[in-house]
Amino acid sequence: MSRSRCPRCTRPLGHCLCALVPRLSSRTRVLILQHPGEASHxxxxxxxxxxxxDNGELRVGETFPELEAExxxxSRRSCLLFPGTGAMPLAELARxxxxxxxxxxxxxxxxxxxxxxxNPQLAAMPRVALPEGLSSRYRLRKAPxxxxxxxxxxxxxALNLLEGAGRFDAMLRPFEALIEGQIAAMGETVYRRNHEGDPAAPISPSAPAGSSA
Incomplete structure (x- = not known):
């Protein structure tokens, strides 16, 4: 029998992260397009x-036909946060x-x-990338x-670059709790054997072209 889950964060009720999730306003709109294979991860x-x-949205799917018209x-400039040839450093847009x-x-x-x-409309969008040399706190997936x-x-x-250093750091609190909870569930010995020493993450908008979430 599957465990009951929080309808908001989708975590098991005993590990709900909602209390740690802040609610932040941003001038920048963030539209996240999630592959269905990640939704239940x-x-x-x-x-x-x-x-x-407040100004964020998550859509799940493989195709997003509505995007072309949108x-x-x-009313604002749209950019794809994804590395690639000709990707503009995001810091330039911040200025x-x-x-x-x-x-x-x-x-x-x-x-x-x-x-x-x-979604050709995505591939055709101007791309922006984060600075190189960033370090992830994600310790449970091997980074590509x-x-x-x-x-x-x-x-x-990205938001800290665009709207002020440190303004959005509170978003990382549930992320840190998620990682610590997964490590505790697997046990320190198993974690050290399988993951320690490997920076982990699914997406890198600062990485060279050909990388992804």
Missing amino acids: ALNTARLAALAL LAHA DGAPLQLVVPDGTWRKARRLLHL MVGALSTIEAIVC
Whole structure:
């Protein structure tokens, strides 16, 4: 029999993270497009990010046909937070000061690339990337490359760059609790044997082209 889950954070009721999730306002709109394969994952950081942001939204699917019209009539500039040839450093947009919509694909790198493949309007968007050399706190997934971040870490870093250093750090509280809870559940010995020493994360908007959530 499956355990009862919180309808908001989808965690088992005994491990609900809602009390740790802040509610923050942002001038930047954050639209997270999550591959269905990530939606039921125990380490679903995209949902935590969306819950924390008044101006955030999470959509789950492989195709998003509504996006073409939405992007065409958007009142603010829209950019894809994803590495690639010609991706603009996000810090440059921060100096511009204009309202922005960040579209963030969520999934493994393979799944995120699939989202772009199935949604040409995403692939055609101007891309922005985080600074290189970032370090993840995600210790439960092997990173595909140095500097890979979880989705929530990438969003926090992006918003801090755009709207002020440290303003969105509170979003990481449930993320840290999620990681610590998973480590406690598996036991310190198992964790050290399988994970210690491996930075872990599913998405890295600062990584070279060809990477993904």
